[in-house]
Every structure is written in structure tokens, then in C-alpha cells.
Amino acid sequence: MSSATVGNSGKFSLYEWIFTTDHKRVAVLYMIGSYAAFFVAGLMAMLMRTELATVGPTITDNPTTYHVWLYFHGAAMIVAYMIPALTGYFANYYVPLMIGAKDVAFPRLNAFSVWLFWMAIILALLTFVIPDPPDIMWTGYPPYSVMTAGNTAFYTFTVLLLGFSSITGGINLITTIVRMRAPGVTWGKLNMYIWCVLSAFIIQMVFVPFLGDAVIMLILDKYLGTNFFNAAMGGSALLYENIFWAYSHPAVYVILLPAMGILFEIVSTFSKNRIFIYKGAVYAGVMGTMAMAGEVWVHHLGTSGNPEWLVTIQVFTTLLISVPVGILMISLVGTLYKGSIEFKTPMLYAVGFMFLFLIGGLTGIPNAMSAIYLHVHGTQWITAHFHYVMAVSMTTAIIGGTYFIWPKLTGKMYNETLGKLGFYLFFVGVNCTFFPWLYLGYLGMPRRYYDYAQFPQFQPLQQFITYSSYLIFVAGLVILFSWLHSLFKGEKAPDNPWGARSLDWTHTETPPPPGNFKEPVTLPADWDPYDYSKK
Amino acid sequence: MSSQAGAHEVEWHTSVWPLLLSVGILFFVPLAFTFHFVYKNSLMAMISLGVGAPLTIASIIGWVKEGLEDSHHYGEGHVVWAMPIFILAEALLFMGFFAAYWFLRFSAPSWPPQGTPELSHTLPLIMTVILVSSSFTIHFAENKLEEGNNSGFIVWLIATIALGLVFLGLEAYEWAELIGEGFTTKTNIFSTAFYSITGFHGSHVLVGMATFLFILIPAFAGKINKHFVTAASMYWHFVDIVWLFVLSQIYFL
Numbered sequence: 001m002s003s004a005t006v007g008n009s010g011k012f013s014l015y016e017w018i019f020t021t022d023h024k025r026v027a028v029l030y031m032i033g034s035y036a037a038f039f040v041a042g043l044m045a046m047l048m049r050t051e052l053a054t055v056g057p058t059i060t061d062n063p064t065t066y067h068v069w070l071y072f073h074g075a076a077m078i079v080a081y082m083i084p085a086l087t088g089y090f091a092n093y094y095v096p097l098m099i100g101a102k103d104v105a106f107p108r109l110n111a112f113s114v115w116l117f118w119m120a121i122i123l124a125l126l127t128f129v130i131p132d133p134p135d136i137m138w139t140g141y142p143p144y145s146v147m148t149a150g151n152t153a154f155y156t157f158t159v160l161l162l163g164f165s166s167i168t169g170g171i172n173l174i175t176t177i178v179r180m181r182a183p184g185v186t187w188g189k190l191n192m193y194i195w196c197v198l199s200a201f202i203i204q205m206v207f208v209p210f211l212g213d214a215v216i217m218l219i220l221d222k223y224l225g226t227n228f229f230n231a232a233m234g235g236s237a238l239l240y241e242n243i244f245w246a247y248s249h250p251a252v253y254v255i256l257l258p259a260m261g262i263l264f265e266i267v268s269t270f271s272k273n274r275i276f277i278y279k280g281a282v283y284a285g286v287m288g289t290m291a292m293a294g295e296v297w298v299h300h301l302g303t304s305g306n307p308e309w310l311v312t313i314q315v316f317t318t319l320l321i322s323v324p325v326g327i328l329m330i331s332l333v334g335t336l337y338k339g340s341i342e343f344k345t346p347m348l349y350a351v352g353f354m355f356l357f358l359i360g361g362l363t364g365i366p367n368a369m370s371a372i373y374l375h376v377h378g379t380q381w382i383t384a385h386f387h388y389v390m391a392v393s394m395t396t397a398i399i400g401g402t403y404f405i406w407p408k409l410t411g412k413m414y415n416e417t418l419g420k421l422g423f424y425l426f427f428v429g430v431n432c433t434f435f436p437w438l439y440l441g442y443l444g445m446p447r448r449y450y451d452y453a454q455f456p457q458f459q460p461l462q463q464f465i466t467y468s469s470y471l472i473f474v475a476g477l478v479i480l481f482s483w484l485h486s487l488f489k490g491e492k493a494p495d496n497p498w499g500a501r502s503l504d505w506t507h508t509e510t511p512p513p514p515g516n517f518k519e520p521v522t523l524p525a526d527w528d529p530y531d532y533s534k535k
Numbered sequence: 536m537s538s539q540a541g542a543h544e545v546e547w548h549t550s551v552w553p554l555l556l557s558v559g560i561l562f563f564v565p566l567a568f569t570f571h572f573v574y575k576n577s578l579m580a581m582i583s584l585g586v587g588a589p590l591t592i593a594s595i596i597g598w599v600k601e602g603l604e605d606s607h608h609y610g611e612g613h614v615v616w617a618m619p620i621f622i623l624a625e626a627l628l629f630m631g632f633f634a635a636y637w638f639l640r641f642s643a644p645s646w647p648p649q650g651t652p653e654l655s656h657t658l659p660l661i662m663t664v665i666l667v668s669s670s671f672t673i674h675f676a677e678n679k680l681e682e683g684n685n686s687g688f689i690v691w692l693i694a695t696i697a698l699g700l701v702f703l704g705l706e707a708y709e710w711a712e713l714i715g716e717g718f719t720t721k722t723n724i725f726s727t728a729f730y731s732i733t734g735f736h737g738s739h740v741l742v743g744m745a746t747f748l749f750i751l752i753p754a755f756a757g758k759i760n761k762h763f764v765t766a767a768s769m770y771w772h773f774v775d776i777v778w779l780f781v782l783s784q785i786y787f788l
Contacts, residue, residue, distance in 0.1 A: 019549040103548075105613040108598065111553035119561040131574075153573050157565035167624050175617045205624050213631030217731070223572040226720045226727040228635060234648060234724040239638050243631055514547050 021107035022514060023092045028409070029114045030088035031402070033121055037080035039476070040125070044073035046473055048450075053466040055456045066450035067135040068150075072127055074138030075155070077391065079162045080124060083251065084117050085398045086258040087204070088169060091197045093405060095173050097504035097512065098191045098529070100182025100521030105175040113169040120161035123154060130154065137448075139244060140215065142229035142237045146222045153223065156215040163208045170201040170208075182503075184523025191502050191529050192268075192275055195282050196261030199290040200254045207254075207294060211247035214240055241304050245297040252390065253293045257286065259397035260328050263350045266404050267332055269500040270347035271339025272532045281331035288324030296321055302373040311370050318368040322361065329357070344498075345419030349400025352427050353393055360389025363438060381441025384434045392430045399426070399479060406483070407497045408504065411511040412490030418482035425475035432468035436461050502529035550601060556594035563587025599749050603758045611762065618766040622773045625739070629777055632735060633784065636728040648723040652716050655709070659786045662705050663778065666740075669698035670775045673747075673768045680764060685757065692751050695771070699744045706737050729785060736774070736781050743771045 017025060047069050051058045060066060092110065096103055104110050127133040134140075135150040145152050177198050181190075217240065220226040227233035229240050268275055275281060298306055298314035333354060341347070363385040366372045376382055399422075406414050441447070445458055452458060496505040507517055562583045570580035640646055676691030710730075720730045746767045753759070 016547045016549055019551045019554060021548045021550050021553070025547070105617065107548060108550050108553050108601070111550060112557060115554045115557035116560070119557050123561070123565055151569065151573050153569045154565070157568070161561075161565070167621070171617045171620045171624075174620055175613050179613055179616060205620055206627055209624050209628035210631045212628055213635070217635065219568075219572075220720075220727075220731060223568075224720055226731060227724050228639070228727055228731075233727075234643050235639060235727070236642060239635055242638075243635065246631075514545060 019111070021103075021111045023096050023104050023107065023110060024409075024512060024516075026110050026114045027089050027093035030084055030092060030117065033114070033118050034081050034085035034089055034398075037076045037084075037121055037124075041073050041076035041081060042473065042476060044069040044076075046469065048073065049466045049469040051450055052452070053463050055453055055459050056451060060450070063450050064135050064150075067137070067448075068127065068133050070448065071134050071137055071155075072124070075158065076124055078138055078251070078255075079159065080117075080121055082255045082390070082394050082398070083162070083166065086255055086262075086394070087166065087197065087200055088114065088117060090193075090258060090262060090398075090401055090405075091169075091173055091201075093409065094191075094193055094504060095176055095197065096180070097408075097508060097516060098194055098502055099177060099180060099185050100503050100507070100517065100523070101176060101180040102515045102517065104172050105179060106172045109168050109172050113165045113172065116161050116165035116168070120158050120165065123158045123161065127154065139248075140218060140240075141244075142218065142221065142240050143231070145218055146229060153219055156219045159215045160212060163212050166204050166208050170204045174198065174201050174205070182521035182523065184521075184525070184527055185503070189528055191261075192264035192278075192281065192286075193258070193261035195286050196257040196264070199286050200257040203250045203254050203257075203290055203293050207247045207250040209247075210243050211251075214243040214247070217243075238301075238304060238306065241301050242297070242306070245300045246294070249297040249300060250293040253289055255390065255394050256325070257289060259353075259394045259401075260332070262397045262401035262404070263332060263353055264335070265500075265502070266346045266350045266400060267335045268530050268532075269404075269498050270342045270344055270350070271336050272342075272499070273335055273337075273339030274530045274532065276331045276334025276337060277327075278331075278530070281328055285324050285328035285331060288327070289321065292317060292321045292324065299368055299370075299373070302370045303377045315368055315370050319365070322365065322368075325361070329354070329361075344403075345414070345416060345423060346400045346404035348420060348423045349396045349403065352423065353396040353400070356388055356396060356430070357393040359435075360385060360393055364389060376441065378446055379441040380437055380445045380447050383447045384437035384441055387434050387437070392434065396426075402483075404498075406486065407493035408508070408510055408512070410487060410490070411493055412486045413493045413497065414482055414486035414490060418478065418485060422475055422479035422482055425471060425478055429468055429471035429475050433465050433472060436465050436468075440465075501531055550598075552594045552598040552601060555590060556598065559587050559590030559592075559594050561587070563591050595749065599753065602763075603753055603760060614762050614766045615769075618769045622769065625773065626777075629732075629735070629780070632728075632732050633780065636732065636784070639724045639728065643724060647725050650718070650722045651725050652713065652718050654786060656786060658705060658709055659782055662702055663782055665698050665702050665705070666775050666778050669695050669702070670772050672698060673771050677764060677768055680759065680761060685754065685759065688759070689751065689754055692747060692754070696744055696747050696751065699740055699747075703737060703740055703744075706733065732781055732785060736777055739774045739777070743767070743774050746770065 017029075020026060020029075047059065048066065051060060051066060092104070092114075095101075130151060132149050132151050134152060134155040135148060136145040136152060136155060140152065140155050145155070177194060217226070217228040221228050221230065221235075227235040229235045229237050231237065264275060264281075267273075295317040296314055298310055299318045302311060343351075363381075367376060367382065367385060403414060403419055406412070440458055440461055443458070445452065445455060452462070493510050495508070495510045497510075498505065500506070503521065503523075507521055509518075564587070567580050567583035567587060570576045570583055672691050672695040676688050676695060679685075679687030679691060710733075718726055720726055750759070750764060750767055
């Protein structure tokens with residue numbers, strides 16, 4: 001057995017896993033938690049899809065039940081799956097290895113972050129056993145969230161625990177990146193992933209507090225009788241929407257940037273090629289996105305009654321932020337140019353991302369115009385758009401990234417055929433689900449409805465979408481099976497199976513031991529993590 | 536642990552406190568709050584508090600002890616870099632509340648809204664003097680520590696904690712007076728902003744004092760980490776500066 005699972009005494013030790021402060025093990029704890037959240041939230045999606053398969057009640061005749069599913073699906077997918085997977089699991093695993101550090105700056109704080117995240121998952125799972133579970137979507141808009149009999153406090157505390165976990169995790173990794181780079185790992189030679197995740201953490205530091213404010217005000221209003229959102233007393237529900245989206249839009253970049261970072265690593269490694277316009281991607285792409293992340297939130301509130309000048313300004317900023325994101329995409333695609341491309345499973349996911357993110361991005365541009373937005377806001381067009389741009393695209397990065405670091409993480413190779421099978425099922429499944437979904441939205445199918453009696457003509461296409469979504473679930477099972485198969489039956493992985501050039505592959509054993517590197521890392525002046533020109 | 540810097544590590548490090556602390560927090564805050572306010576079940580709320588509070592405090596004590604005898608640190612003084620990042624996040628937390636306050640105030644037809652009593656200006660000014668002087672006392676404490684005078688450090692640290700206590704006492708007095716006059720959280724939007732912002736600030740004073748307490752107790756046994764002291768006093772200065780915003784915007788503008 002490899003040293004990833006074996007304890008100090010030479011055997012597997014549960015104690016050493018649960019109480020670990022090692023960044024690699026903390027990363028695994030994040031991985032298990034975020035995939036667990038993904039699984040349960042995915043089950044909720046299956047329930048909702050089954051409900052929508054026919055006009056009228058299918059498996060429930062209670063709209064509140066449907067809204068509890070919707071609450072759990074949205075909240076868990078975003079704050080318990082995507083954010084922890086990208087900024088907890090990958091960041092914890094990659095950052096110290098890529099910069100040549102022995103661990104993060106505060107190992108105990110790191111363990112605290114991951115367990116806070118787990119406590120939030122436990123709180124979220126209690127949704128299914130408590131009386132009056134939260135039924136307020138993932139957004140928790142007042143006045144409904146204040147007036148409902150549902151347990152809004154659980155929503156607030158789940159968000160607060162995750163938010164605090166993000167803050168402590170972010171502080172830890174920013175400090176690590178700033179202070180613990182090995183000699184030779186200079187700012188101009190950082191891996192793209194490090195740049196991306198550093199920017200994501202800075203965005204988190206600035207904007208997570210606003211989410212905290214919003215949900216704290218919510219429980220103050222509901223349980224202590226304050227009047228923040230109580231229009232009768234001079235409060236305003238619009239206040240909540242603005243504070244909430246002041247965080248929740250930047251959160252999109254907290255998710256996007258690390259995902260892009262992982263894809264840069266994958267594409268560069270499997271094309272054996274440099275990063276196309278590295279400096280442009282870092283200074284214009286990553287930093288431009290970071291700088292503008294906080295100036296576009298109103299495009300979520302185009303129909304909420306914000307003043308017209310604010311909406312107009314944010315139409316422009318929204319269109320403008322597609323420029324840095326576009327630069328990142330150009331750099332990603334350009335990295336393929338004249339590369340020696342190898343279509344291993346992680347690379348398939350990376351290419352799949354390019355396609356899916358393009359659809360997501362192109363359907364987003366018309367949404368930015370407030371005049372068009374007015375018409376599509378309440379329809380499935382919007383849900384299909386953000387499932388393309390967020391849910392599905394980011395999942396390709398998370399799953400593809402998992403295949404990519406799997407050999408390093410576990411010390412085992414996965415089965416390439418199973419990996420590819422999982423990818424193709426996933427890719428076909430998501431496109432058959434969300435492309436017709438866009439079309440239905442365009443025809444006027446409202447979002448969030450558990451029944452669509454007024455649109456019986458949509459039933460055939462809704463049924464097709466439901467079956468396609470089952471295919472995504474099957475793909476998930478195949479992917480899970482390929483990992484379990486690798487754990488129990490996989491071949492032993494070499495130190496650098498992909499022939500990558502960055503520190504995490506070249507300077508560590510597979511899997512890395514405690515302390516990561518045998519010798520303290522020092523690098524020659526001409527070292528570069530993407531230098532594939534030298535033999 | 537290895538004495539030569541950079542030697543290869545052979546052990547997986549562990550600590551029980553992070554997990555215990557997060558379990559403690561789960562019981563202490565979310566579960567106790569939910570049982571009390573949502574399900575109105577006092578017994579379960581008391582049990583949650585009874586489990587959560589001791590577990591939280593014990594874990595912090597254990598964590599601090601381990602930190603002072605650190606067996607696996609990877610370089611000194613990271614905390615002095617990390618604290619400003621934390622303060623940035625905290626500052627934005629306050630900014631959200633102040634933004635909400637001004638949003639509501641600008642959309643109000645008249646200010647102050649009906650039902651607001653005349654607020655005393657003397658009391659908050661006294662509180663300001665106390666909190667600002669506590670920033671000086673902690674600075675003196677740091678100077679003493681720099682000179683290697685541990686008992687001087689302890690004296691000034693105790694003075695700082697005492698000033699913090701007086702501040703909170705005055706705030707509690709002010710709240711009690713106002714609530715006695717019928718000015719509660721429910722009265723109007725100014726009471727909403729007033730209690731949430733001063734309360735939020737007060738809770739930060741409390742956290743700052745707790746941090747000092749966890750520095751003070753081991754300091755009696757001669758265990759002091761200068762970097763922790765620097766970081767804690769940064770936090771204290773921050774709480775002090777936030778008060779100046781509370782003072783100017785809530786009481787005087």
C-alpha cells in the first residue's frame with residue numbers, strides 16, 4: 001500500500017485521517033464532502049425532473065415539497081459542492097505542491113475550515129428530518145423567507161458556517177501563496193492555477209462578508225423583529241436582493257477562476273505546450289475578472305425595481321466583463337495551438353468545457369441587455385443558461401480535474417476506457433438535457449414551477465429532458481465506479497504519469513509523503529512550470 | 536520534531552482541536568438558536584448550549600496550548616500577514632451593515648423616523664474616550680513586551696481588558712435605558728440599524744477581549760508568542776476604528 005493511506009504506524013489509521021492537519025488529507029476530506037453534496041443535490045434534481053415529466057402532479061402534489069427539493073438542490077450545488085470542491089479540495093491539494101511548500105501556513109486552521117464545511121453539510125442534511133424545512137430556494141428572498149413557516153434559521157446558519165469556512169480557508173491559502181513559495185517560484189512563473197485561485201480567494205475575502213450580512217439580517221428580521229426587509233416599517237426587500245447578489249455574483253468568479261485554472265493545467269499538460277499569452281491571461285484575464293467581479297450584480301435584479309441608471313450602468317459592466325473572461329478562453333484554446341495533443345480522459349473534459357462554456361457564454365450575452373432580460377428572466381431560458389455556464393461547465397473542470405490529479409492523489413491509475421465512457425455519457429446527457437431546456441425557456445416555460453398545466457404542449461420535450469437527465473445520473477455512477485475500480489484494482493501510478501513540468505508532478509513521489517518534498521525545493525533560474533520546449 | 540530546518544518529515548501531523556471546535560460551534564450557535572427561536576424548545580436549547588459552550592471553550596484552550604508549544608509550524612509570523620486579510624473581511628462585514636443603514640435612511644420619508652427618542656451624546660463620547668485609550672494601553676503592553684518586561688506587559692494587557700469591559704458595561708447600560716423608554720429592535724428602521732450595528736460592534740469588542748484573555752492566561756505562566764500579541768492588537772485597533780464610524784454615523788449624523 002502507498003503512503004497516502006498508511007499511517008505513522010504503517011497501517012491505515014482512522015484517527016490520523018479524522019484529526020489530520022496535513023493539506024493533502026484535508027483536501028481529500030473536502031473532496032468526499034463536496035462530492036457527497038453533489039450526489040444528494042443531484043438526487044434532488046432527479047426528483048424535480050421526474051415531477052416535471054408530466055403535466056400535473058407526477059410524484060408529489062405539494063408545491064412546498066418541490067420547493068424544498070429546489071432549495072436543497074440550489075443551495076447544496078453552489079455552496080456545498082462547487083465552491084468547496086474548487087477552493088477547498090483542489091486548492092488545498094495543489095497550492096502547497098505547486099509552490100514547493102511543505103504544507104499550508106496554518107495547518108490547524110485548515111483542518112478547522114474543512115470541518116466547519118462538514119458541519120454545514122450536516123446542518124443541510126438535517127433539512128430532511130426536521131419539521132418545517134427551509135423552502136426558500138438558495139436565494140432566500142424576503143419577504144417570503146421572513147414570513148414562511150419554514151426554518152429560515154437553518155438556511156442562514158448553513159450559509160454562515162460555509163462562509164466562515166471560506167474565509168478561514170481563504171486567509172490560510174492567500175498567506176501560503178504570499179509567504180511560502182520555494183526559492184525560484186517567482187510571481188512571473190506561478191502556475192495558472194495559483195493565479196486563478198489567489199484571485200478567487202481575494203474575491204471571497206471581499207464579498208463573502210456581504211452574504212453573511214444578508215443572511216444575518218434575515219434571521220434578525222424573522223426571529224428578533226428588526227425591520228430591515230419589512231416594507232410596512234420602512235424596510236426594503238430590494239435591500240436584501242442587492243446585498244445578497246453583491247456576494248452571489250462574484251461567487252460565480254470564485255467558482256469560474258479556479259475551474260479555469262485546473263483546465264489550464266490539464267490543457268497545457270496534455271498538449272505538451274506553453275500557456276498561450278501567459279501574461280495577458282494573468283494580468284488582463286485573471287486580474288481583470290477579479291477587478292470587475294463586484295460591478296455586475298444588478299444584472300440578476302433587472303426586473304426587481306432598481307433605479308434605471310444603475311441597471312443601465314450594469315448592462316455595460318456585464319458586457320465588459322466578458323472581455324477578460326474571453327481572454328482567458330482565448331488563452332485556453334490558444335494553448336492547444338501547435339501542441340502535441342493527447343486525448344486522455346482529463347483532456348476530454350477540458351475540450352468538453354470549451355464547448356459547453358461557449359454555449360453558456362453566448363446565451364449569456366443577450367441576457368445582459370436589460371430589454372431582453374425583462375422577457376427571459378422568469379423563464380427556463382435563464383436556468384438553462386446558468387446550468388450551461390455554471391453547473392455543467394464547472395463540473396467538467398471538477399471531474400476532469402479529479403481524473404487529472406487522481407494518480408498523484410491515490411497512487412493508482414484509473415481505467416482509461418471507463419473514464420472516457422463516463423465522459424461521453426455525461427457530455428451527451430447534459431446537452432440533451434439543457435439544450436431543449438433553453439428552447440423551452442425561449443418558448444416561455446416559466447422557471448421554478450412544479451406544474452405547467454397552462455403549457456400542455458411542452459410535455460413531450462419535458463419528458464425527453466427528464467430521460468436525458470437520468471442519463472447524467474448514470475454517467476455519474478459510471479464515473480464513481482471508475483474511481484472505485486481504480487482504488488481497488490488500479491495499477492500503481494508512476495511519479496509523473498502525464499509528463500507534466502510543474503512542481504507537483506516533477507518533484508514529488510506518488511503519492512506525496514508528509515512534508516511533500518524529500519529535500520527543500522530550490523529551482524534553477526530557467527525553471528518554468530510550462531517549459532515543454534526542453535527535453 | 537526535526538531540529539534541522541527543512542529535514543524530510545516522516546509523520547502525518549494531527550490535532551484533535553479543529554474538529555472538536557467545529558462540533559462545539561455547531562451546537563453552540565446554530566442548534567441552540569434554532570431550538571430556542573424556531574422550535575421554542577427550551578430544554579433542547581439548553582442541552583445544545585450545555586454541549587456546545589464547554590466544548591467550544593475547551594477546544595480553544597487546547598488549540599491555544601498546542602499553538603504555544605507548536606510542534607509543527609512551518610515558519611514564524613504568518614499570523615501577522617493573515618490578520619490584515621481577516622480584518623479586510625471584517626471591515627466589509629461592517630460595510631454591508633452601514634450600506635444597509637444608509638440605503639434605508641435615504642429611502643425614508645423623514646429622519647429620524649417616528650418613535651425615536653433623543654439619543655444622549657455624552658455617553659457615546661465617554662465610551663469613545665474609553666475605547667481609544669484601550670488602544671493606547673495595548674500599545675504600551677506591546678512596548679513592554681518588546682523591552683522584555685513581561686510583568687509590565689501583563690499589567691497593561693489587564694488594563695486593556697478592563698477598559699473593554701467598562702465599554703461593554705456602558706453600552707449595556709445605554710441599551711437598558713433605551714429599551715426602558717420603549718425603543719426596541721421592533722420600533723422603527725432606526726432602531727433596527729442602531730441595535731444591529733452597535734450590537735455587532737459590541738460582539739467584536741467581546742471577541743477581542745476573549746482573544747486577549749487567551750493571551751493573558753498563558754502569559755502568567757510565561758508563555759507568550761509575540762506574533763499572536765501583534766495580531767490580536769491589530770484586531771483591537773480595528774475594532775476601535777470601527778467604533779469611530781459607529782459614533783459618527785449612528786449618533787452624530
